[in-house]
Amino acid sequence: MKNNFCCRLSDGIGGLNVINHVKLLSMALLAAGLLAGCHTGSVNTVERAEPVARRQLIVDKRISHDPFLKQKLGIVAVNQATTPAGLLQIQVEILNRTSSYMRFNYQFEWFDANGMRVSTPASTWVTTQLEGGESKFLTGVAPTPACQDFRLKLIKSIN
Amino acid sequence: MNKYLVCVSLLAVALLSGCGSSAKYVETGSRRSVVTVGQINIQDYNQAAEAMINSLLASGVLDRVPDPPAILAISRFVNNTSEQIDIDLLVKKIRVALNKSGKAVTRTTWGLGDTAEDPLAKELEATAATTAGRMADFTLSGKFIETTVHAGRTRQSTFSFQLSLSDARGLAVWEDEKEITKQGTRPSIGF
Numbered sequence: 313m314k315n316n317f318c319c320r321l322s323d324g325i326g327g328l329n330v331i332n333h334v335k336l337l338s339m340a341l342l343a344a345g346l347l348a349g350c351h352t353g354s355v356n357t358v359e360r361a362e363p364v365a366r367r368q369l370i371v372d373k374r375i376s377h378d379p380f381l382k383q384k385l386g387i388v389a390v391n392q393a394t395t396p397a398g399l400l401q402i403q404v405e406i407l408n409r410t411s412s413y414m415r416f417n418y419q420f421e422w423f424d425a426n427g428m429r430v431s432t433p434a435s436t437w438v439t440t441q442l443e444g445g446e447s448k449f450l451t452g453v454a455p456t457p458a459c460q461d462f463r464l465k466l467i468k469s470i471n
Numbered sequence: 472m473n474k475y476l477v478c479v480s481l482l483a484v485a486l487l488s489g490c491g492s493s494a495k496y497v498e499t500g501s502r503r504s505v506v507t508v509g510q511i512n513i514q515d516y517n518q519a520a521e522a523m524i525n526s527l528l529a530s531g532v533l534d535r536v537p538d539p540p541a542i543l544a545i546s547r548f549v550n551n552t553s554e555q556i557d558i559d560l561l562v563k564k565i566r567v568a569l570n571k572s573g574k575a576v577t578r579t580t581w582g583l584g585d586t587a588e589d590p591l592a593k594e595l596e597a598t599a600a601t602t603a604g605r606m607a608d609f610t611l612s613g614k615f616i617e618t619t620v621h622a623g624r625t626r627q628s629t630f631s632f633q634l635s636l637s638d639a640r641g642l643a644v645w646e647d648e649k650e651i652t653k654q655g656t657r658p659s660i661g662f
Contacts (some may be wrong), residue, residue, distance in 0.1 A: 322646050394529030397574060432571055433564035434524040436500045436517040453525040453527040456572050 321446040353412045354445030367391040367403075380385040381468050384410050388447060402462050411444035415469040420452035430459050439469055480634065509657035510554060510617065515651045519632040520564035522649040526563070532636065532645045533574040538606045541575040546605035546637075547583055552617035552630065562611070578607050609636050609644070610634050624656045 341372060356452045372390045376382040388405040395401050408414050417437045432455035442448055494583040497503040501519040527533065533541045542564070548558045569575040580593035587593040629652040636645040 365613060395529045397534045399528055399572075401529060430522075430571075433517070433568045434521045436521050437498075437502060437514065438521060439514070439517050444491070451525065453528045454530070455524075455568055468500060470502050471504075 337464055338355055347376075353443075355443045355447075356445075360370075361428070365391045368393060378468065379403055381416070381466065384393070384408065384414060385416060385442075385466060385470070395453060400463070401451045404450045405447055406450060406466075407447040408442035413441065413443055415439065415441045415471075416470050417467050418450055419465045420450075421463045422452075422454050422456075422459040422463065423459045424456075424458045427461070428453055432456075437467075439471070506583075506653065507655045511552065511556065511630050511651075513560070513628060516560040516566070518651060519649045520561050520568070523561075523565055523632070523647055524568040524632055526647040527569070527636070527645060528572060528574065530645050533569070534611075535644075538605075540573055541608045542548075542605065543569065543577045543608045544581050545577065545588075546612040548609040548612065549614040553619075554614050554617075556615055558613075562613075565611070565634075570601050575609075576649045581606055592602075607639075609638055611636055625654060626657060627652060627654045629653075 351421070355388070367389065369389055369391050372387070374387065386407040386409050388407050390402065390404050392403070393401045402420070417439050419435060419437045421435055422432065424430055435453055440448065440450070450464065454462070500514040500532070502512050503539050504512065506512055506514070509523050518621060533539075535540075545566075547564070550556045550558075572576070578589045580596045581590040582588055611634065613632065613634040618629040618631070629650055632649045632651075634647055635643045638644050
């Protein structure tokens with residue numbers, strides 16, 4: 313009687329162990345599947361070790377109200393040039409610091425020598441995307457030769 | 472008791488009137504704008520115009536005229552999308568930007584099929600005879616193309632905005648293209 317009870321008890325414990333193993337295995341497989349689905353791969357790049365081009369970098373001031381966006385989206389460098397037409401051209405290199413695909417919006421604003429904002433249809437919110445680890449150049453061209461300064465606004469996309 | 476009922480009724484009316492409308496103003500082209508897959512949304516026109524204006528201004532081609540600002544005429548735009556398009560949603564933005572830049576002005580008295588955008592200005596022009604043989608330095612033409620694909624419940628639309636600027640010799644001295652691709656899924660239930 314006692315032996316029977318022990319056998320049934322051990323069978324029960326063994327059964328529980330099997331169920332636990334199956335559950336663990338299922339969860340591990342599910343997690344692996346989910347991770348494989350989420351991780352779409354990051355961007356690898358190759359370029360000249362010593363670039364010929366020399367960027368005219370400018371000293372910038374950064375104000376961030378979204379710490380999450382700041383953490384994910386890095387501003388690598390800001391450089392400027394002048395177009396053949398004498399217009400100020402700004403190029404901002406941004407980097408997706410995560411390994412996930414991300415989408416965000418940006419907008420260039422332009423200011424004249426008096427600090428007054430210059431209105432133009434070209435100053436609109438633009439949606440763009442970055443793969444994990446990808447860097448991209450955001451380029452803006454001043455709408456008039458009178459523009460001396462700029463501001464780039466960045467915001468997380470909701471679409 | 473009556474006072475209590477009146478208060479509750481007023482509160483209910485106030486709440487209901489507050490919840491009745493979900494309409495709100497949003498900044499045109501901002502991230503709060505509605506996005507649809509099979510249509511060109513206003514932010515798509517804005518983004519295409521932004522890219523074209525930047526490209527055209529950066530090229531410096533408008534400065535290669537003997538007597539600036541350059542004179543621009545609007546030529547044919549071909550619409551190969553599934554929807555009816557008012558080209559001014561794109562072209563007017565480009566015109567405004569070029570006008571404000573001081574790099575180009577648009578001739579409003581000259582159009583395809585002898586149609587003037589501004590007929591009165593055409594009459595004035597005929598009277599004053601100010602053109603003196605210089606009708607336009609450049610003509611702007613373009614094409615809108617839509618490519619749609621489906622895979623399962625996923626739908627994807629790509630809208631291509633192609634623009635060309637031709638000079639008096641008939642040569643395209645500036646050309647650019649902006650593609651905007653949108654993806655979405657159909658609901659599993661419904662039509």
